[in-house]
Amino acid sequence: DAGVTQSxxxxxxxxxxxxxxxxxxxxxxxxxxxxxxxxxxxxxFIFQYYEKEERGRGNFPDRFSxxxxxxxxxxxxxxxxxxxDSALYLCASSLIGEQYFGPGTRLxxx
Amino acid sequence: xxxxxxxxxxxxVQEGDSTNFTCxxxxxxxxxxxxxxxxxxxxxxxxxxxTLNGDEKKKGRISATLNTKEGYSYLYIKGSQPEDSATxxxxxxxxxxDMRFGAGTRLxxxx
Numbered sequence: 286d287a288g289v290t291q292s293x294x295x296x297x298x299x300x301x302x303x304x305x306x307x308x309x310x311x312x313x314x315x316x317x318x319x320x321x322x323x324x325x326x327x328x329x330f331i332f333q334y335y336e337k338e339e340r341g342r343g344n345f346p347d348r349f350s351x352x353x354x355x356x357x358x359x360x361x362x363x364x365x366x367x368x369x370d371s372a373l374y375l376c377a378s379s380l381i382g383e384q385y386f387g388p389g390t391r392l393x394x395x
Numbered sequence: 396x397x398x399x400x401x402x403x404x405x406x407x408v409q410e411g412d413s414t415n416f417t418c419x420x421x422x423x424x425x426x427x428x429x430x431x432x433x434x435x436x437x438x439x440x441x442x443x444x445x446t447l448n449g450d451e452k453k454k455g456r457i458s459a460t461l462n463t464k465e466g467y468s469y470l471y472i473k474g475s476q477p478e479d480s481a482t483x484x485x486x487x488x489x490x491x492x493d494m495r496f497g498a499g500t501r502l503x504x505x506x
Binding site (some may be wrong): 288289318320325326327328329330333340341375383384385386387388389 | 399401429431436437438439440441444484486491492493494495496497498499
């Protein structure tokens with residue numbers, strides 16, 4: 286079985302641009318969560334989606350948005366990028382409780 | 396405790412040493428405590444999920460305990476090996492399914 290996949294692996298953007306990150310969950314998993322991990326800190330919760338509906342939102346500005354598609358894949362969008370948005374963005378899928386992480390997308394904002 | 400805190404931040408041990416680290420978490424509204432092993436350039440790998448006070452889990456040389464009343468969990472590694480070198484993350488999940496991670500303990504095992 287394929288694990289959680291994320292694309293792209295790496296991304297470089299400039300301040301003010303917009304970015305879309307993608308995540309495909311493990312087959313059969315209906316819940317997808319997004320995390321931001323800044324170097325030296327633990328992953329910070331951004332969003333959780335279940336059955337295409339937002340189930341949880343962390344303390345992130347409105348520049349961050351996400352959605353989940355009928356096939357349970359998900360996109361995370363970040364508008365008006367700031368230098369501080371540079372981080373590893375992790376996606377995790379789950380069926381019941383236990384989360385399985387993807388490899389992450391490394392976003393660098395210059 | 397409002398946040399999940401892990402200690403120590405980093406740890407260097409010799410091959411064969413046994414070691415342990417701590418995760419402290421908010422005990423109110425607690426649902427589950429997760430431990431992950433995260434190697435550089437890889438996805439975090441789930442080690443344990445514990446929910447009940449007094450839970451103990453074991454996988455090979457790694458074990459963990461849970462105290463929900465006082466809000467802490469210990470992770471133990473017996474006879475550390477170089478391949479155990481990784482960051483060990485804990486995360487607390489509450490009844491609203493909100494997961495909060497600690498900053499991790501970075502373990503380096505020297506041959």
